[in-house]
Amino acid sequence: MSEMIAFDKVSKRFGDTVVLDDFSFTLNRGDKVAIIGPSGSGKSTLLRIIMALDGIDNGKVSLNGEPLWHASAGKNLIVPSRKHLHRMRSLVGMVFQNFNLFPNLTALGNVATAPHLVLGLSRRDAEARGRALLEQVGLGDKLDQYPATLSGGQQQRVAIARAMALEPKIMLFDEATSALDPERVGEVLEVMRVLADERDLTIVVVTHQIGVARAIADRICFMENGKILEQGAPAALLDAPQNDRTRAFLRAVHLS
Amino acid sequence: MEVVWAYRFEFLSGLWWTVRLAVVSALLALVLAFIAGIARSSRSRWLNVPATLYVEFFRGTSALAQLFWLFYVLPYLGIDLTPFECGVIGLGLCFSAYGAEVVRMCIDAVPQGQLDAAAALNLGRAQTLRVVVLPEAMIMMMPLFNNLLIELIKATSLVSLITIPDLAFQAKSIISKTYQSGAVLLVTLLMYLLISLLVSSSMRKLERLLSRGRRLGSDR
Amino acid sequence: MTLDFSWSFAAQISPALARGAGVAFIAAIGGFFVALLVGAVLAGLQRSKRWWLALTGRWLMELLRSTPLLIQVYFLFFVLPGWGIVLEPVTTGVVALGLYHGAYVAEAYRAVLDNLPAGQWDAAHSLRFSRYHAYRYLMLPQMVLPLTPALGNTFITMLKDTPILAAVSVPELMFAANDVGAQSFRYVEPITLAALAYLFMSGVAALVVWLLRNWIKGRYQ
Numbered sequence: 001m002s003e004m005i006a007f008d009k010v011s012k013r014f015g016d017t018v019v020l021d022d023f024s025f026t027l028n029r030g031d032k033v034a035i036i037g038p039s040g041s042g043k044s045t046l047l048r049i050i051m052a053l054d055g056i057d058n059g060k061v062s063l064n065g066e067p068l069w070h071a072s073a074g075k076n077l078i079v080p081s082r083k084h085l086h087r088m089r090s091l092v093g094m095v096f097q098n099f100n101l102f103p104n105l106t107a108l109g110n111v112a113t114a115p116h117l118v119l120g121l122s123r124r125d126a127e128a129r130g131r132a133l134l135e136q137v138g139l140g141d142k143l144d145q146y147p148a149t150l151s152g153g154q155q156q157r158v159a160i161a162r163a164m165a166l167e168p169k170i171m172l173f174d175e176a177t178s179a180l181d182p183e184r185v186g187e188v189l190e191v192m193r194v195l196a197d198e199r200d201l202t203i204v205v206v207t208h209q210i211g212v213a214r215a216i217a218d219r220i221c222f223m224e225n226g227k228i229l230e231q232g233a234p235a236a237l238l239d240a241p242q243n244d245r246t247r248a249f250l251r252a253v254h255l256s
Numbered sequence: 257m258e259v260v261w262a263y264r265f266e267f268l269s270g271l272w273w274t275v276r277l278a279v280v281s282a283l284l285a286l287v288l289a290f291i292a293g294i295a296r297s298s299r300s301r302w303l304n305v306p307a308t309l310y311v312e313f314f315r316g317t318s319a320l321a322q323l324f325w326l327f328y329v330l331p332y333l334g335i336d337l338t339p340f341e342c343g344v345i346g347l348g349l350c351f352s353a354y355g356a357e358v359v360r361m362c363i364d365a366v367p368q369g370q371l372d373a374a375a376a377l378n379l380g381r382a383q384t385l386r387v388v389v390l391p392e393a394m395i396m397m398m399p400l401f402n403n404l405l406i407e408l409i410k411a412t413s414l415v416s417l418i419t420i421p422d423l424a425f426q427a428k429s430i431i432s433k434t435y436q437s438g439a440v441l442l443v444t445l446l447m448y449l450l451i452s453l454l455v456s457s458s459m460r461k462l463e464r465l466l467s468r469g470r471r472l473g474s475d476r
Numbered sequence: 477m478t479l480d481f482s483w484s485f486a487a488q489i490s491p492a493l494a495r496g497a498g499v500a501f502i503a504a505i506g507g508f509f510v511a512l513l514v515g516a517v518l519a520g521l522q523r524s525k526r527w528w529l530a531l532t533g534r535w536l537m538e539l540l541r542s543t544p545l546l547i548q549v550y551f552l553f554f555v556l557p558g559w560g561i562v563l564e565p566v567t568t569g570v571v572a573l574g575l576y577h578g579a580y581v582a583e584a585y586r587a588v589l590d591n592l593p594a595g596q597w598d599a600a601h602s603l604r605f606s607r608y609h610a611y612r613y614l615m616l617p618q619m620v621l622p623l624t625p626a627l628g629n630t631f632i633t634m635l636k637d638t639p640i641l642a643a644v645s646v647p648e649l650m651f652a653a654n655d656v657g658a659q660s661f662r663y664v665e666p667i668t669l670a671a672l673a674y675l676f677m678s679g680v681a682a683l684v685v686w687l688l689r690n691w692i693k694g695r696y697q
Contacts, residue, residue: 051602089604100599104617113613114603159599166603316678318636320650321671328663406542413544417643424546437554445543445551452542 003065004029004170004202005050010059010069012045012226019045021226023059027204029169032196034205034213034234037223038249043206046223047172050204051094052085063091064169093163097175099155101147101162107134108143111162119166133161137191153184160191171195173205177212185209192216210253214238222246259436260443263426270426271447277343277412277422282405284348285355292352293359294385307356314353320414322346327418343415351408358400362393398463405459406452413448423447486665489656493666496652497673500638503569503648508631510574515581522586540579546640548572553644569641569648576637577630584626588619621692628685632678639674649673 005027012020019042027033035043048054049061052068061069068088070078080088101110112130115121121129134140137157147155156176163171173192177185189212196203196216205216213220214234221231222243230243241247260267295307314322323346330337337345366389374384416425427444431437521533540548549572556563563571592615600610639650653666 048598053598053601086604089602092602094598094602096595096598098593098595100593100595102596102599102614102618104614114605117606117609117613118604162599162603313675316675317671318639318650318674320639320642321636321667321674324639324650324654325667325671328657328667332664410542410544413546414640416546424544424550427547428550431550431554437550438558441547441551441555444547445539448543448547449539 003027004031004063005204006060006062007046008060008062010049010056010061012042012049012054012056012058014045019226020049020056023226023228025221025228027202029202030199032203032205032216032218034207034217034220035223036207036210036213036220036249039208040225041223042226043223044174047094047174047204047206050170051092051172052080052089055079063088090166091168092170092172093166093168094172094174095156095159095163095176097179099147099152099159099179101155101159103147106144106146107139107150107158110147110158111165114162115165129165130161133165134158136194137161138187151184152180153187156180156184156188157191160188160195164195169200170202170204173203173207175206175208177207177209185212189215208253210238210250222249224249259430259434259439263430263434263440266426266430267423267443267447270421270423273420273422274409274412274424275451277340277347277415277420278409281344281347281351281412282408284344285351285404285408288348288352289355289359292356293363296356296360297363311353311356314350315357317350319347319350319411320417322350323414323418339415339418339420342418343412343420347408347411347415351404351411354404354407355401358397358404359393362396362400363389365396366392395463395467398459398466402456402459402463405455409451409455410448481664481668482662485660485662486669489660489666490669492652492656493649493669493673496647496649496670497677499566499646500635500648501677503566503573503638503641503646504631504634506566506570507573507577507634508627510570511577511581511630511634512627514574514578515585518578518582519585519589522582537579537582540576545572545576545637546643548576549640549644565641565644565646568644569638569646572641573634573637577634580630581627584623584630585619588622588626589615591622592618621689624685624689624692628682628689631685632681635677635681636674 003026005025007023007025010020010023011018017040021042023042023046025046035046037043045054049056049069050063056069056071058071059069060067060071066088068080102113105113108127108130111133112123112126115129116123116126119126131140131143134143137160139154139157139161142150142154142158147158150158160176176192177188180188192203192205192212193215195201203216205212207213217234219231220234220237221228222237222241222245223229224245230237230241230246232242237246238250241250292307292310295303296311298304298307323342326337326342326346327339330342370388370392371384374388379387412422413424416422416428419425423444427440430440434440518533518537521529522537524530524533549569552563552568552572553565556568596614596618597610600614605614638646638648641648642651642654645651649670653670656666657663
C-alpha cells in the first residue's frame with residue numbers, strides 16, 4: 001500500500017460556502033490524476049490543503065502515511081508544528097495558475113534560490129541544478145531574464161522548474177494552463193507530459209481544459225460542490241460518462 | 257498635575273484660539289481648494305496653468321516660512337495684519353494647495369462613463385460638474401479631507417511662533433514659568449489627540465451621511 | 477508701496493543663510509533614516525501576534541500622527557533632560573523628525589506590504605521559504621519601488637518641517653533668517669530668501685526622487 005495522498009471524510013467551508021463536503025480520496029504513489037469540474041467545486045482548495053496553504057474543518061488528511069491535517073467536529077483544527085509542516089511540504093511542489101514567479105529574481109534566481117536557502121545547497125550547486133532544470137524545460141538561454149520579459153508559457157515553465165528543484169514526490173498543478181494564450185499551452189503541456197512519464201512522481205492536475213486532463217492523467221475525477229461524483233480512466237469517463245452531472249458538464253465544456 | 261489645574265484657564269483659552277484658527281483657515285482653504293482644484297482639472301489653459309502654478313508654489317514652500325513671511329515682511333509692504341489674520345491666510349493658502357490636489361484627483365477619478373452619459377444627455381460643462389461630477393467626487397474627497405484637516409489642526413501649533421496665544425503657545429509659556437514640562441506637555445499632547453479623534457469621527461459620520469443610498473446593502 | 481529689497485544685502489547674508497540651509501538638510505537626512513527605522517519598528521509591532529505589542533504599536537502611531545511636531549519637539553527638548561538624557565538641539569530635532577514621520581513611514585510599509593500579490597506568499601510557502609528568507613530575498617526587494625513615492629514625499633516634507641526646529645534653537649535656515657532679521661532689523665531679504673530657498677530645496681529633492689525612481693525601475697528591466 002503506497003498511499004501517497006489520503007483524504008478521509010474531509011469538510012471545509014469558507015464562511016457560509018461549503019467547499020469540501022465529506023470528501024474522501026486516495027492517491028497512490030505514481031498515480032497521475034486530473035480533477036475536472038465547474039469553478040467553485042473545491043478543486044483548487046483541494047490542492048491548497050495538500051500544499052498546506054489552507055487547513056480543514058473536519059476529517060483527516062495524510063501524506064505518505066503521515067497525518068497532515070486532523071480536525072474533528074466541534075474541536076479546533078490540530079495545527080501541525082512548523083517542523084512537521086516543513087517536512088510535509090517537502091513532499092509537495094505546486095505550480096500556480098498565475099505563475100507567481102518572484103519578479104525581482106531572474107529565471108535562474110527563481111529556480112535556484114529555494115534549493116540554496118531551504119535545502120542548504122551551496123550557491124554553485126543550486127545554480128547548477130537550476131541551470132539543468134531550465135535546460136530541461138527548454139529555457140537554457142533565458143537564465144538571466146527577469147519574469148517581466150518572459151512570455152506566459154515561458155514563465156510557467158520556469159515555475160515548473162522552480163517547483164521541481166526541491167525534488168518533491170507530489171506535483172500539484174492548479175489550473176496551470178488556464179491563464180495562458182492557446183498557442184502557449186502546448187509548450188507547458190509538453191513539459192507536464194515529460195513529468196508524467198516519471199514513474200514515481202505522483203501528479204494531481206486541476207484543470208477545466210479537457211485536453212490537458214486527457215494528455216496527462218491515467219485517472220480523471222469529476223468534482224462538483226465539494227464532492228467527487230465520478231472517477232475513471234480518461235477514455236471511459238470522457239467518452240462514456242456514467243453520471244448525469246458529468247455528462248452535462250462535459251457537454252457544456254465541449255460546446256464552449 | 258496641579259500645575260495643569262492651576263493653569264486651566266490658560267489651557268482653555270489656548271484651546272479656544274486653536275479651534276477658532278482651525279475653523280476659519282479650514283473654511284478659507286476649502287473654498288480656495290475647490291476653486292483651484294476645479295481650475296486645475298479644467299482643459300482651458302487660462303485656468304489650468306495659473307492654478308497649477310499656485311498649487312505647486314504653496315505645496316513646495318514650508319508652512320512656517322509662509323507664516324513668517326506674512327508676519328514679518330508684509331508690514332514692510334504697508335500691509336498690517338493682525339497675527340490671527342496672518343495665521344488664517346498663511347494656513348489657508350498653504351492647505352488650499354493640498355486641498356486643490358485632492359479636489360483635482362477626485363474629479364479626475366469620476367468614471368468616464370458618467371461623463372459620457374452626461375454628454376449624451378446634453379448637459380453643459382458647468383451642469384455636468386455640478387450635477388454629476390462633484391457629488392461623486394466629494395464622497396471620495398472625504399477621507400482625504402479628513403487627513404488634511406488633521407494636518408491643519410496640527411499646523412495651527414505653528415502660529416504660536418508668530419505670537420498667537422494658541423494651545424502650543426500656552427504650553428510653552430507655562431513651561432517657562434513653572435518648569436513642569438512633563439505634565440504640561442502630556443496634557444497638551446492629549447488635548448490635540450482628543451481634537452484629532454473628534455474630528456476624524458465627525459468626518460466619518462459626514463462621509464456616511466453623504467454616501468447614503470450608494471453603498472450596497474450591508475456595511476462590508 | 478515700494479518693497480525695499482536690497483540685493484546687495486541679500487548677497488551679504490547669503491552665506492549665513494546657506495549655512496542654515498546646510499543644517500536643515502543634514503537634519504532632514506538624519507531624520508529620514510531615523511524615520512525609516514522607527515517606521516519598521518512600528519510596522520513590526522503592529523503585525524506582531526502578541527496583542528499587547530500590536531496595541532502598543534497602534535497607540536504610539538496614533539499619538540505620533542495626531543499631535544503636532546512642535547509639541548513633540550518641545551517634549552523631547554524639555555522632558556528628556558529631566559530623565560537624564562541630554563541631547564544637542566540638532567540631535568533632538570533629528571529624533572523628533574524621525575519619530576513623527578516614522579508613523580507615516582510605518583503606514584507606507586503596511587500599505588505596500590499588504591499590496592504584494594497574495595500569490596507571492598503562496599509560492600514562498602510552497603517552496604518552504606522561512607519567514608526571514610521570504611522577507612529578505614523576495615518581499616523586501618519587491619517593496620522598494622512602490623515605496624519610493626511615499627518615502628520621497630516623506631523626505632521632502634521633512635525638509636519643509638525643519639523650520640519648526642528653530643523653536644528649540646537649532647541653527648537651521650529659518651533660525652538663521654530670524655537671527656539676521658533681529659540683528660539688522662531688515663526682515664524682508666532674509667525671510668523672502670529663506671522662503672524661496674525652501675521652495676528650491678523641495679523642488680530639487682523632488683527631482684532627485686524622480687531620477688532615483690527611474691534608476692530603480694531601470695535595474696529590474
